[in-house]
Amino acid sequence: MTSTTAVKTAQENLKIETGSRNFNPGTWTPFEWDDPIYGKQVKGEVAVIRTQGTSGTLMAGLWRTGPNIAGCEPDGTCHVDYSAPLGDETMVILEGSATVTIKATGKQYRLEAGTIISHPKDVEVCWDIDSPFLKKFWVIWDSPKQATKSDDVFVGNINDNPDVWSAYEWVEPNHGPQVCGELFMLRSTGSTGTLMCGMWRTGVGIAGCEADGSSTVPYTAPLGDETMLLLEGQAHVVNEETGEEYDFKAGDVIALPSGLNITWTSKGPFVKKFWIITSENLPT
Template identity: 55%
Template sequence: MNIAQKLPIAKTFDLFRGTRNDNPQDWTSFGWEDPIHGSQVKGELIVIRPEGSSGSLSAGLWRTSPLAAGCRADGSSTVVYSAPVGDETVFILEGEAVITVKKTGKKHHIKAGDVMSHPKGLDVTWEISGPFLKKFWVIWDSPHAAKPADDLYVGNGTGEQNSWVPFEWDEPLHGPSKEGEIQVVRDVGATGTLMCGLWRTGMSSPVRNADGSSEVKYSSPLGDETALLLEGEAVLTVVQTGKQHHIKAGDIVGHPKNLDVLWSIKTPFLKKFWVITDADLPAT
């Protein structure tokens, strides 16, 4: 039996690829219509993943600087933002900011290495320190009505020491699977399935080879996965086509739902920040 008979067909037969250091010539000013605050233009944007398998999914980078639209001469900026087009989940790559939730007045001080997930429609103000801020972002929305929220979800790329648990999942092509450890920062979206958190594998991996390398078969069955590799390197082979992608720390990978991929991990340790999205509501 071939793969197409065993596995639901992915809409895209390749991964989306980018890096946190994408070429500056690709940056453009970021403008949007905020239903609360009107027309806004702040910072610069680059899109790495323009679409997903369901709903509305995009991902890329955003930054501020002394030369970016809407920023002060020292690179600082004030951004009023209500995530109008969907839940936005970010990993701060450079800089720092204080984010205030207007509804409650609660403040969150975020800096490089922090994770933040912003529910759709929640009104906040970013006070960004100069001279630079850069974030990796994933924006997600589905046709379902949004659930109101009162706060942001906040975590850190290091992870909580005692919050790691074994990662187990049902792989449609390969059966029950277990590899690495996971911790979740956000487990529910405003409009559909949205989860984000950290995954790592290392010396204790049950499939680890003597040299520290390992292999993982993964088809992202729970939804589209968009990830930032934080540590390590791997070769990802798309099983349907044989195409290979060599990724390392700092790279961004968009994995379409149900695309069968072999992860050949080349380093004793690997860690990624991941966001999984799907239009179907989570099972209850």
């Protein structure tokens, strides 16, 4: 690879990719994969929103099942045996319901709209999806560096409201220590590299916010590539390297590459998002 090509590739990686939970391309693609345990599988169909990250293998998008969709029954029910061979998969159920069973233990989880489930790589599960339809937002992440092996899934809900949230503090390379909003973490380790996911919010009385609940901060996603589903409120993002501006509302998907200089503004009175941060670097 020449130096010119390397620079071009790096620049292409540093782009904001966007979509929506309501994204509906003209053509959905059957979801096909080779499972080392169950062989070639074709179940449901996907629409890809995030195509890349700055490290590892990172993709995000939507997946759906229903009548006349690949691998589903005529009434829209669908049974899927899955061992997450492509990497850790973190999801939010947008519509529909299903029961997920851990093959090794028989433990079951009931998933409904709003459920968050993070499925570690190589953990065997089966999905029994109810009629007539299911739709989910997904992020698949993998890297060459082994991290923490898990034998169960991580489950939460976008409406979770723990008693204690933590102020979100981080260091921006060109701006120093920052404090903005508060978060709680659903998952702090991945099967490979670094994977963290949870909820973040800004609003009246929250750290780093103005009296009206708004906040504006410089941000480069220094901990890793960040993929977000905006749950409530509105946000404005400026790509400081290109001058492009974006306005986001609840339901939008935002994919930020680590290292891109942006300015993030949460509009008052309240913003809440589900986030996934991934990096090939192992957590310190």
